[in-house]
Amino acid sequence: MTSLSTSARAVLAELTRRGRATRPQISQALGLSKPTVSTAMSELEELGLVREDGSIQGHTGRSALLWRVGEGAGHVLGVDVGVTRTRIHAHALSGERLLGVSRDVTSPASRSGTADLTASADAAGALLRETLPRLGDSGPLRQIVIALPTVVTDRDPAAASQSPEVHDMLKALSLPQAPLLLENNVNCAAVAEGNLGVAQDAAQFAYVQAGVRIGAALVLGGRLLRGASGWAGEVAHLPFPWDAGREPVPEGLERFLGAEDLLLRTAAAWPASEGEPPTSAEELFRRAGEGCPPAQRAVTEHATQVGRLVVAVVALLDPGLVVLGGGVGSNPLLVQGVQETLSTLSIPVEIRRSGLGATATVEGAAVLAREQALHRLIHA
Numbered sequence: 001m002t003s004l005s006t007s008a009r010a011v012l013a014e015l016t017r018r019g020r021a022t023r024p025q026i027s028q029a030l031g032l033s034k035p036t037v038s039t040a041m042s043e044l045e046e047l048g049l050v051r052e053d054g055s056i057q058g059h060t061g062r063s064a065l066l067w068r069v070g071e072g073a074g075h076v077l078g079v080d081v082g083v084t085r086t087r088i089h090a091h092a093l094s095g096e097r098l099l100g101v102s103r104d105v106t107s108p109a110s111r112s113g114t115a116d117l118t119a120s121a122d123a124a125g126a127l128l129r130e131t132l133p134r135l136g137d138s139g140p141l142r143q144i145v146i147a148l149p150t151v152v153t154d155r156d157p158a159a160a161s162q163s164p165e166v167h168d169m170l171k172a173l174s175l176p177q178a179p180l181l182l183e184n185n186v187n188c189a190a191v192a193e194g195n196l197g198v199a200q201d202a203a204q205f206a207y208v209q210a211g212v213r214i215g216a217a218l219v220l221g222g223r224l225l226r227g228a229s230g231w232a233g234e235v236a237h238l239p240f241p242w243d244a245g246r247e248p249v250p251e252g253l254e255r256f257l258g259a260e261d262l263l264l265r266t267a268a269a270w271p272a273s274e275g276e277p278p279t280s281a282e283e284l285f286r287r288a289g290e291g292c293p294p295a296q297r298a299v300t301e302h303a304t305q306v307g308r309l310v311v312a313v314v315a316l317l318d319p320g321l322v323v324l325g326g327g328v329g330s331n332p333l334l335v336q337g338v339q340e341t342l343s344t345l346s347i348p349v350e351i352r353r354s355g356l357g358a359t360a361t362v363e364g365a366a367v368l369a370r371e372q373a374l375h376r377l378i379h380a
Contacts, residue, residue: 004047007032007040009378012049015069016374019095020053022064041067048072048139049377069094074139076373077178078365079124080147080185081117081169083212086124087362088131090138091370093377098138100359103127117150117165121172132176141178142373145365146170147188149213153230155181181372186215186233187224188364189356193323194219195367197355206319208235210306210334211281211326214257216313235309257305259328266298285331302328303337310338311346318347325354 004012014026021029027037044050051070055063073093080087084105090098105123135141146157148169154161157170157180166182190207193199199207199219207217216233218225225232236254255261259281266284270277274294278284287295306329310322324335335353342349356363 004378005040005043007036008043011037011040012044012069013374013378015050015067016093016095016378020066020068022056022066024064026067045070071137071139073377074142074373075135076143076145076366076369077141078145078147078188078362078367078369079128079173080188080362080365081120081124081149081173082185082361083120083149085358086120086127087359088124088127089359089362089366090131090135091366092138093142093370093373095370097366099131099134100362101127101131117148117169118172120149121169125173128173128175141176142377143369144175144178144180145188145369145372146173146180146182147185147361147365148182149185151230151234152182152184152187155183155230157182179372179376181368183365183368184215184217184230184233185361187217187226188362188368189325189354189360190217190219190323190364191224191367192356192360192364193325193354194222196363197323197360198352199321199323202321204319205321205323206313206317207323207325208306208310208313208329209326210257210309210324210329212259214254214309214326218317218319235313238309238312253309257302257309262298262302262328265301266294269298270294281328285328285333288333299333300337303334304341306334307338307341308345310342310351314342314346314349319349321350321352323352323354325357325360327358330354330357 010030011026014029015021023034023037023041027034041050048070049072050067053066053068055065057063075090075092075098078089085102086105087102089100092098103123105120186209189209193207199205204220209215214236216235218233236251238253239248240253240256242248262281267277271294274292278287284295285299288299324330324338328334330353335351339351354360
């Protein structure tokens, strides 16, 4: 792409921040002369990066044209290669969501490893092939960010350190030509909550996910804390069990707090008088909400265990705010139980339920993709 002038870069950055603005507004915000802004706007318009978007009446009674980022700026993709469901969101560089689609994974990946990521990638690849033709009028594809349910030690998919499983996953996706980055799925969810969800007012917070798997992410000063090698927040690897009589099991905490073992423990304690035990976490929480005693006991116990994980996160990081997400973690019954556990075991911390639910990861991937594309367009 043609290199932009310094003033055009500044004007484009201001428009992406504001959404819509007049030339006088941009001139005042940037401290640039009106002729300089007009020249920059003409440069951007010629490239299709901005376009007119109506007008407003100023305080003098004269109308002024409104400008916004144009379709020529292109779009980005966020792809959530989920364990049980894959999702794709396309966002214009203006910030507008162009589409959001999802599909079930027919052969979900195992809880303990990435060997079956290809099953999720197959579903995502099929969904991509159906989706891309719908974006034909949305300008060039500027960036793709793929959210993975595994540790991402290097965000560059071409890095020599990438595992064979990740390479197989990328091959199965059959991605279009575009800049590509990888990111951990829980990190993406945290980014979404900080930009679009319940943590928009928080300079720092922790995001804790509980569902099929568990995970955590920390945002400091609006930026993800990834750690030295991408392992920050990988609470699944905390030693568990941790007592004198038993040795820790690799990923034992994730297995214990995951939805599958929750259902197994529930079934083992389920009285025959209550009929068949729940076969999904959703059913378990629904029956608990309806007043079923064994379901309530199972949910209370699980909330206590998840609460202890949150206590560990709070004791180590003191984030001030913890957002609970995931298919289980964002359930109101679990949030209430976690709060009760924290009140007895931990320093004060605010708990909020995820505002984005199951789409948090793919929304975060799209946010990261847009940030990366804008940075390249404006600062490269």
